[in-house]
Ligand SMILES: Nc1ncnc2c1ncn2[C@@H]1O[C@H](COP(=O)(O)OP(=O)(O)O)[C@@H](O)[C@H]1O
């Protein structure tokens with residue numbers, strides 16, 4: 001055991017955090033543990049009706065401690081002694097206002113229950129107005145500060161969220177010494193940081209969401225922001241100039257955290273990055289292959305050698321950043337704001353009587369009702385999938401667009417809405433579910449098409465994330481719609497594995513992330529091949545989807561115009 005070299009990867013998802021202990025020599029999983037955020041699960045600090053989704057920092061701290069301790073309990077204390085590095089990935093853009101010590105305001109007196117002092121989760125769309133203002137404002141400048149983020153700024157991103165919160169909450173505005181991404185805060189916490197000016201900011205979050213670019217020499221000038229709203233005056237100075245790729249150490253673990261977790265004080269902590277970017281590494285991404293993390297949402301990552309990108313700018317995606325995934329390569333990000341969430345929405349709709357009326361039943365007792373509810377919750381999507389797979393693909397089918405949480409890519413527009421058409425009295429749950437699944441696959445196709453039309457070939461698809469693992473139905477449909485094979489990565493917690501690979505690099509076990517990927521990559525266990533017989537049918541239905549999308553987008557903008565009159 002003394003020769004063993006273990007690393008820890010921590011992956012913060014939307015609903016839960018998972019940690020893995022991995023053997024750095026071959027990527028074998030030694031232990032894993034998942035923790036659901038309790039405050040989030042109870043819906044605290046969120047208002048779905050107005051797209052407000054906030055997460056309390058204490059959920060993140062408790063989850064970090066619980067999952068790592070649980071992993072160590074499974075692996076044993078000798079394994080704990082062999083841990084050399086920890087790296088972290090998180091969702092994003094998920095920023096928070098912090099004080100001078102880098103502490104999220106929600107952890108300071110007076111702000112404990114203030115949602116504006118908490119992390120603004122990636123899917124929070126309260127800043128739609130601010131994003132629109134940033135877009136209009138950017139058009140006034142000679143330098144196109146949006147050129148590396150696909151030309152359109154999104155309400156899911158850093159500056160829109162920061163501006164929104166500063167405008168609506170004077171107390172947070174006065175107390176905020178800086179704003180920090182979740183993926184930068186956790187390494188800072190673990191390394192015992194207490195001065196926000198010393199926090200190492202990740203290249204990935206800064207480049208994809210905060211408008212940082214090597215070409216600009218950092219963030220856009222302060223004047224760009226202060227001329228948009230004086231509330232932003234001086235803010236760039238409160239943020240950062242330099243950024244670090246995830247193969248660079250953030251520091252070593254603090255004595256306090258080493259003791260709290262039962263680890264050695266020599267453990268090196270890596271600079272953080274987003275889940276999909278580290279997930280792409282865990283899933284053994286190759287140049288021009290699209291790694292799709294398919295879960296609540298999708299986040300799609302493609303890497304291209306920086307030298308081959310030259311002056312190519314891909315319009316309508318979520319950014320292209322040198323080193324955001326692999327140093328020396330340009331990382332290109334796209335995605336869908338709702339993927340599995342679309343299925344979850346439909347499940348909730350059809351579960352309404354179960355969720356709301358069973359408790360009033362005079363036929364079954366409360367415990368049985370709760371057990372039945374839990375049982376059905378597990379069965380609904382798999383059974384809908386089974387029945388939907390039996391339906392004919394062609395014919396007068398229901399047709400949907402997938403913008404239930406707005407559209408992330410191509411061409412971010414969070415005001416768009418989902419739609420289901422072609423309904424008849426024969427439209428039952430499996431038929432509608434099929435249309436929704438198909439719409440999510442069409443949304444994926446429109447992303448692939450955008451890359452290709454902008455001169456970036458897509459040579460292969462790698463599937464990771466919950467839906468990729470759980471749904472052969474959706475994955476087969478995706479292969480058919482894209483008319484491309486999809487390889488599903490073997491490792492269950494692929495993003496955490498990617499983080500563990502970065503941990504192996506910062507701990508000095510491998511000199512580069514490519515070498516860590518080579519040694520620790522666990523390969524693929526499933527492959528879905530497109531069915532040639534369905535190619536023409538899906539191509540026809542995809543055109544219908546695009547037409548329907550245009551119609552829906554037209555209706556949404558007409559409604560907005562009418563509301564503004
Ligand atoms: N059998 C299934 N088929 C298709 N989708 C599923 C299935 N089971 C769960 N999902 C979807 O998976 C999503 C969660 O994905 P997961 O990767 O586990 O989480 P996260 O996105 O938070 O990391 C949910 O939106 C849910 O609707």
Ligand SMILES: O=C(CO)[C@@H](O)[C@@H](O)COP(=O)(O)O
Nearest residue numbers: 013014091092295296297299
């Ligand atoms: O958008 C990004 C990264 O840019 C993701 O963090 C976001 O899609 C979160 O996805 P998950 O909910 O973890 O599947």
